[in-house]
Amino acid sequence: MASKSRGNAGHRAVKRPAAASGDGLGEHLKALRAARGMTLERLAAATGLTKSYLSKIQNSRKLPPIATLSRIAQALGTGIGSFFGDILEAREGASVVRKDERLPVVRGGTAFGYDYVSLAHKRLSKRMEPFVFTFPSKIDRHVFFDHGGEEFVFILSGRVVFQVGDERHTLEEGDSIYFDAAIPHRGWSVGRDDARALVVVHATERSEPPAPAPPARKPRKKAPRKP
Numbered sequence: 157m158a159s160k161s162r163g164n165a166g167h168r169a170v171k172r173p174a175a176a177s178g179d180g181l182g183e184h185l186k187a188l189r190a191a192r193g194m195t196l197e198r199l200a201a202a203t204g205l206t207k208s209y210l211s212k213i214q215n216s217r218k219l220p221p222i223a224t225l226s227r228i229a230q231a232l233g234t235g236i237g238s239f240f241g242d243i244l245e246a247r248e249g250a251s252v253v254r255k256d257e258r259l260p261v262v263r264g265g266t267a268f269g270y271d272y273v274s275l276a277h278k279r280l281s282k283r284m285e286p287f288v289f290t291f292p293s294k295i296d297r298h299v300f301f302d303h304g305g306e307e308f309v310f311i312l313s314g315r316v317v318f319q320v321g322d323e324r325h326t327l328e329e330g331d332s333i334y335f336d337a338a339i340p341h342r343g344w345s346v347g348r349d350d351a352r353a354l355v356v357v358h359a360t361e362r363s364e365p366p367a368p369a370p371p372a373r374k375p376r377k378k379a380p381r382k383p
Contacts, residue, residue, distance in 0.1 A: 182216040184239045188232050189214075202231035222272060222287070222357065223301035223337075230304060230359055236274075236285045251279035258288070272355070285357040291316050291345045300340035305359040307337040314351025318343040 189199060196214075200207040205224065212218040213228075220228070225236045232238075259274045271290035276282060291314075300319075309318065310332040318325050318333055320341045325333060335341065337357065345351040 181219065181239050182214045185210075185214045185228070188234060188238060192232060194232065199228070199231055203227045221270065221301060222285075222355075223303040226285070226303040226305070226357060226359055235279075235282050235359075236357075251276060253278055283358060285359070287355045287357070288312070289343075289353045289355045291343050291351045291353065293345045293350060295342060295344050300342050302340045303337050303357075303359075305337050305357060306334065307341070307358070308332065308334045308356040309343070310354040312352045312354060314349050315346045316343045316351045316353065317346055 189196070194202075196207045196210050199205075200210055203210070205227070209218065210228075213220055222236070225239060229236050229238065253275055257278075259277045260271070270292060272287040275286040275288065276284070289309075309316075309327070311327045311329050313329055315329075316327045318327055318341070320333070320335045321339045326346070327333060343353075
């Protein structure tokens, strides 16, 4: 049963899935595809991901990072929050998430080492996705992330080396960075403790394909004038 939150009368919970697991994510991906009549082939073409990789996500054999979830969500015309937590009807008004209601999305970021907690999972229709990230101290040197839109990172604690393209920046508590998320990027902790940051992802709006033009009318043949 969906839990009721204080001060959030503007939204009504429709369904409460399993908490932050590969099973729940895969089930939601399948349900969202079915609701939109989108095959894995079409989703693969829209996201630039392979059909095999998407199938593994749907079958709970892979847990994708935020960048990949963002890409899939955009192709499905929804937000990342629709894969986790309460699925809500899109309504106007404020959505409040109390500190004890934060939703762990992925622990350990699968093979990527990132932990992130959703701060706005109660609102389905939104243009921003805020998270609290915990950066690992070790990451694969070949791993970068890129996705549409823009991203803002505010360091809450610890020190982070954040790389955007070929540039590296050392960020400490209170520092922030804003960048084009289409540029390959990544970050990792330096020091004894893993660093934490507020990360806000602003996804690009999906442009609807233009409606097909109506068939051109054939010009009527003029009847010959009578002499």
